[in-house]
Amino acid sequence: xxxxxxxxxYIQLNSEEELPFKHTEKIVxxxxxxxxxxxxxDKVYFLNSGVVQILYLEDGEEKIFDFVVENSFFxxxxxxxxxxxxxxxxxxxxxxxxxxxxxxxxxxxxxxSLVANKIGRVxxxxxxxxxxxxxxxxxxxxxEERYQWLLENxxxxxxxxxxxxxxxxxGIRPESLSRIRKNIIF
Numbered sequence: 001x002x003x004x005x006x007x008x009x010y011i012q013l014n015s016e017e018e019l020p021f022k023h024t025e026k027i028v029x030x031x032x033x034x035x036x037x038x039x040x041x042d043k044v045y046f047l048n049s050g051v052v053q054i055l056y057l058e059d060g061e062e063k064i065f066d067f068v069v070e071n072s073f074f075x076x077x078x079x080x081x082x083x084x085x086x087x088x089x090x091x092x093x094x095x096x097x098x099x100x101x102x103x104x105x106x107x108x109x110x111x112x113s114l115v116a117n118k119i120g121r122v123x124x125x126x127x128x129x130x131x132x133x134x135x136x137x138x139x140x141x142x143x144e145e146r147y148q149w150l151l152e153n154x155x156x157x158x159x160x161x162x163x164x165x166x167x168x169x170x171g172i173r174p175e176s177l178s179r180i181r182k183n184i185i186f
Contacts, residue, residue: 001070002025003023003046004019006046006071011115011119013115019115020112020119021101021106021108021109022101022105023046023100024099024100025099026097026098026099027097028092028095028096030092030094030095031091032091032096033089034090034098035076035079036089037088039076039079039085040085040086041076041077041079041080042080042103043075043080043100043101043103044073044074044075044080044100044101044106045073045074045075045090045098046072046073047068047069047072047073047074048071048096049097050092050093050094050098051069051092051093052067052068052074052090052096053068053091053161054066054067054068054074054076054088054089054090055088055090063168063171064165064169066134066169067154067157067160067161067165069154069156069160073123074090075090076088076090080103093160093161093165143170143177143180144183144184146170146171146172147166147184150170157169163177163178
């Protein structure tokens with residue numbers, strides 16, 4: 001789904017109408033770093049297809065904060081909002097089709113377009129609610145319950161990422177995840 005098709009699901013746009021901000025479609029190869037640690041985020045991305053992981057460092061060890069799947073906006077949000085260095089890194093896990101929006105273009109559109117403001121508000125609310133639900137669930141559940149939650153709520157992550165990445169995301173060892181998967185399947 002393209003950015004325009006996605007936005008048309010909740011904003012009335014006709015087929016000839018342009019979006020209120022410039023956006024560029026790109027095909028990005030697997031293992032491409034879109035935003036590096038310590039970069040200042042200057043783009044918003046929309047993922048048409050593929051999978052992106054959001055990484056962070058904790059005590060020198062790289063951990064997975066989240067996965068981004070198709071039909072989602074993403075970036076290093078705190079860096080984007082504050083203009084500070086990013087403490088996250090965005091990496092493609094597969095070939096991806098993305099649409100990029102430059103920060104200045106987006107901010108300019110907020111000054112002149114109610115549609116752009118609605119898009120920003122709706123997407124920020126969605127992201128906030130997703131993060132709160134996810135954080136609450138993943139911190140309060142056992143390893144098996146976390147995997148079950150992921151299976152029920154975000155099955156596309158399990159389908160599109162490796163066992164190693166899923167285990168890293170859930171904070172468990174790959175062999176523990178294999179045992180959990182075996183118990184759930186049988």
